[in-house]
Amino acid sequence: MAGSIGGFNAHAANLVAAIYIACGQDPAQSVGSSNCITLMEASGPTGEDLYITCTMPSIELGTVGGGTSLGPQQACLQMLGVQGACQECPGDNARQLARVVCATVLAGELSLMSALAAGHLVKSHMIHNR
Structure with missing residues (x-):
């Protein structure tokens, strides 16, 4: 782990990109x-x-501007309760969205490592010839 810059995970990038x-x-x-x-x-x-x-x-993320103004993306942010700027405490919606990202990564890491430990990942790839 010494000298590692963020490379000590199973597949965080997949989940971050999707969100x-x-x-x-x-x-x-x-x-x-x-x-x-x-x-x-x-x-x-x-x-x-x-x-x-x-x-x-x-x-690095935000809840105002850019792609957050697109309809489907706004719907996702609304569903998470973080769409737009927080009027009472600026930055709170972005902080909450960052927590959602990290919690999702944590769930994905647990899921993938469980599948690896149980041998399910290799078995499923072999069944589907991947």
Whole structure:
């Protein structure tokens, strides 16, 4: 991990790119915004629980302007409750959208690592000749 700049994850970039396109973000920013370190460790009294974290220090996004003004992308932002500027506390909608991005990456990391650990990913690729 020493010297790693955001390359300690399974597939954060796939999820960031998907959300960025759906929510009217600049897809070019998915490169820098995908810097992510995912850590998993055994926890709990018997060590049978899993503690997983995703750290994403450079998520670049917004909820005003650009592609966020397109109808389908506005609908996605509205569904997430972050469309437009927050009048009470400027920047809050963008911060909440960044949390949604990171939480989605965390869920995707857990899903992919579970599939790898159980051997399901390889089996499904073999079945479909991929």
